[in-house]
Amino acid sequence: MTAVRYRVTHQTRYAYTGEVGLGYNRAVLRPRDTGRQKVTAFALDIDPAPDHRHDHVDLYGNTITVFSIEQSHKTLTVTANSEVELPADDPQLTLAGLAPWEEAVTAAAALTGPERAFALDSPLVGASEELAAYARPSFPPGRSTYDAVGDLTARIFEEFEYRPGSTSVTTPTHEVLASRAGVCQDFAHLQIGCLRSLGLAARYVSGYLETQPPPGQPKLVGADASHAWLSVLLGDGTWLDLDPTNGLVDPTSHVTVAYGRDYADVAPLSGVIFAGAVTSTLSVAVDVLRLS
């Protein structure tokens, strides 16, 4: 089994209209090790240099960096440089994936740890009858989990328009459902809501796509920004990735950064500043290079 190595550069920059005296931030930018993915190098550069900085692991196993800048500053630049390895093999079908989707519901109800929250309402995604109704055609009784979730993923990919600027960080799923438009974060939230409404457990995944696809393959949507997709719990307790923005089931070259109940748990950068009346401009750049 050969491995493919990727180098990711993710830069987030805030420019302020005035001096900011104090800034506190929480960064969720370190890719995590998963069953498939291995992180071989990581560096988080913060400018200006933070006066305090501390990493911890959250409830779901993500590495969080909390830092404070206690000197006056007019820009904040946070650059995450990561190298990860992913196996080059094709996705493997599992027995759990082939089992009826009802078994995945049973598995979701049997979760006893913090993962149980992936099956329930979270700050940005709640179950609803509307979402269940949208999802139900893909979930006839006894259908295999692969086929059911794959069908739902494909429907969202086909029926929803990728339209940057049409939604915000906090756009609720029912609005996305009504407008049939959004970006990856919205589609991930929408599908998570659909799955939770049927009793399945689904978690939000933040990460990256390859910026330049291998020769002969199309460039994927969302490759120039940080990306978001989701995982669904299968009957055997393993998780299966779904990317509704690109209509992919079990994508093999996505670089995973963090899991959470929804975006709010794993926002790449969030925090507060103490300042007079200032406004800020945000710019984000993501570059994902295949090294081998």
Place this chain on the structure above:
Amino acid sequence: MNQPAGSEPAALRTAGAGGSNAWTPRAGDGVVLPTGDELERLRTLARRRLRSRGVGTPDLPLGPTRRSPEAPGGAGTGTRPGTVGPGGAPAGTSLLEGGTERTLEPRPVIVDPGAWAVLEAGVAQRLRLLEAVADAVYRSSPGDRRHPDGVVGRLLPPEIVYANPTFVAPAVGWEPTGDRRIVLAGFDVRAAPGGGWHLLADHLAAPAGLGRALENRELTTELLPAAYQQARVRRQSPFLATLRQALAELTPPDAAEPRVLMVSPGRGRAGGTDAGIHAELGELARTLGFTMAEGSDLAFRRGQVYLRALAGLEPVHVVFRFVRDRLADPLELTAWSTVGIAGLVAAARRGAVGIANGLGVEWLETPALAPFLPALSEALLGEELQLHGPRTWWCGTPEGLQEATGRLDALVVAPLDPDLATIDGRLLDAAGLDDLRRRITARPWRWTAREPADEPGASSPTLRVFATARRDTVAVLPGGCAFPGPTPAVTADVWVPLPPGGRVAELPLRVSGLGQVDFSESLPSRSGEALFWLGRYAEQAENTLRLARTVLDVVERQPLEELTRNLSPASGPAAHGWLHDLVEAVDRLTGSTLSGATATEAVAAALSDEDRSASLPRTIGNLIATASSVRELVSPELWQPLERLRESMAHLDDPGVVDDLAAVRDELDRMLGSLAAVSGVVWESMVRGPGWHLLDAGRRLERAAALVTLLDATLGGRRPRDVDDELLEALLVAGVSLIAYRRRHRSDLELDAVLAILVLDPSNPRSVRASLAALVHDLAQLPTTSRPGGRDATLGRAREALAYVDRLDPRTLARLASSTEREAGTLETALGRLHTSIEQLSGAIGDEYFRHVWVAQLPTGTLPRNGG
């Protein structure tokens, strides 16, 4: 997991029917409690006492509002930047709860020592149990060594923990200092009809009511001294000592001089707790001897938590917080919270600060926990649960769901999110019940159903009792806070008599760990700012009252045609118009640019118009509100004159008073008397620390500014020969300097002599010169800050202004303005210069000591999306 079929209050049922209610006053022991007229008299007295402590009274309108740091609070009609909401919105001064005035029911609830012993043991066990549950959930869920099977999932459904909006995920996986999360807990209990006790609610995140319990005890013993003695009531002080000890035990190991800070959600900002909590926390802070601050007074720097104090950052080791979990840290919990401390979780995670109560205990308040507590108690404590609540079912189990939906019309249903309303099924019609049943069935894990706690016949009052836990001890406050009526605004003291043979003298335990450290020089910047403005508002009120009274005197004395002539604007040498100018001074000092049509109308507006930024009601309202915000720092005696001021303000509005000039003047005199009492209390009963000097500095600055404004409005632009004696006399009266003048000069009023006494005289405490000298003295006593230039720059400015006044000469001043070219040292130039100096000084003091109060907390910026 098997959910028990409702938590059966076995202990209560077996306690024997027909037993006397535990709370019955024990008249047989010779304790005589008041009834009838005597009780009514005591109720009135209690209300008055509470009002004269500044609690329980309705608010006066609050003054205007925020000024940006670029435009610091000006001199003249100064209003305080920040903290006071626009339009007087917050209902802060008082402990108004649900719009009802907070009062004390003088009859205490007396609990039989035997029944108390049962309650005490049950409450203590409950605190230990909740601590054990919190520990099991937060210590680290996977692979917990102490509870290898995991508590969540085995004894506790994961839904009520991990899907609970009050669960604090960032609190998982690290251990709090002192290895303890619950230090102070409040429990609502009620005597069960058949004997024993019913547990109604747990208060863990911001347990309110202890301050009230202390205050109620103080007042009740004042009102019922004989009954208190007869009842041999157990004291509160040993409990407070244990509480202080428990807090001290949270100190991080390397702190040399541990400091505990109380953190309030602030005045008028509910933060999910009682709006009135700030006032009672002030009471508690004063009793415990801790500094009280608000979240934004604390800062996370270099990995530690600091208090933003006058002299700079001071380390804080234990945060005794009354801010709800989710609001405690805008960085890691809720970004929009402005009552928290950014970085608090990070500091606690690395063990740099102790927090009481620990972050993450709030979810334990959920009623959904009740059905699981008996099994948790067996598993975690090895004990049978002693205290039970009403029978409760969590709907997340099939049995619970069936029970709840089967008889919804007899149950009370609570959602998991405490911010959502509890629904009383008994009040719903058939359609409402169907709808609720549907909502519960759709997501049963969100709902908890319980038997109503107000079953018929349960007429005993709810008691809030308090427990504190330290290393190996739980102490329960003998007594607490009783709610005898339907509203939480009415509370009563709770008396627990000593058991027969018990000794009254329960000596408080000595608190080790909190050494004798002198914090008298330490003052949160915000409190310093409030005291500075307390001084300014008091002086502002005095100035307005004096000038208003002066104008009214003049109006009464003047013949009508004189009055008309004097009121018209000065135009040419013949028209004096000085009364017009005096009225303009009234307008300028009360923040209006519109002159009233007549002198009395202008004065009436100054005394009553709440739209004027510095009108009397606004100033008095600000004065009382500001004093309330620093309750723990001012003498309790201050509240009596403040309450009289409030009464006078209300009296001025009486229809009978408004139109009766003599009655208005009487009331103004009374208010001046009350303000003199305020000054007296400040002068005689306040320690001369940085707080006092700031208060005095505010007063002196305001006095100088007001006099400059008065002289500018009346003498500015006037020629010496146009200055009436009557105007000079009015100026001396308004400046409280007439008697000084007469004693010194025994002559007619001469302009230069009048100006000398008002502006230059160092021995006249009302003069500009004396005010600036006092200001210089006050500033010199304040701590030096680390700001560039620091205190000395501000002090230098004040000294410069003083030196300038010293160079002035009365004869040159009395030339007022030279008609042709500007001349140094005439009144007009001097007033202009002084006005600028005072404005700058006000700004400099603010920049030096209160700057962070003006700084806003904003998001880092637009959240970067996962935009792909």
